[in-house]
Ligand code: SF4
């Protein structure tokens with residue numbers, strides 16, 4: 001079942017009277033609304049559909065009313081939703097949600113692209129390293145280094161016990177990443193350069209796993 005939120009764009013869901021009403025005299029008990037709704041709004045009682053969880057209904061959805069073969073389901077007029085949108089000035093809230101959703105989509109696209117590169121590249125090296133990775137600007141230095149040689153660093157994961165401790169008390173952090181060739185060539189040269197960069201910055205290579 002879809003995850004049901006108790007708010008709708010920041011408005012408590014129970015303040016929005018949007019849910020279906022079943023006209024029992026018309027309902028023929030076919031169960032189409034019951035099996036179609038993915039939010040457990042309906043139960044079947046005897047040969048009739050009943051609205052058991054009205055506030056699970058997705059605001060603005062009218063699917064069950066559309067598909068009911070005998071027109072037994074009704075909803076408030078959609079102007080009710082427009083009025084609520086205006087009264088609660090939800091568009092500002094929606095802007096924030098839009099940004100978050102856009103960022104999530106971009107992140108998952110980038111992840112999929114990185115996974116594709118890793119799965120297709122016959123040459124790669126997996127690193128686990130430790131040291132002053134943030135303070136020494138290692139991610140930026142790595143990008144500059146590999147950009148010139150047809151390689152990329154993917155799945156860079158940084159772990160610091162605490163950012164404050166990391167910056168104020170010079171505690172080390174750890175990172176894992178994979179060096180991959182984007183043009184399917186051997187990456188031994190680039191790997192050596194990465195090793196040297198890490199060494200020059202006092203970063204310890206905890207694990208080094210070349211896969212060809
Ligand atoms: S779809 Fe309509 S007729 Fe069928 S059970 Fe639901 S309310 Fe009743």
Ligand code: SF4
Pocket residue numbers: 020036037038039041042056057058061062063064065
């Ligand atoms: S309108 Fe949509 S969410 Fe609401 S009860 Fe019908 S199918 Fe379920």
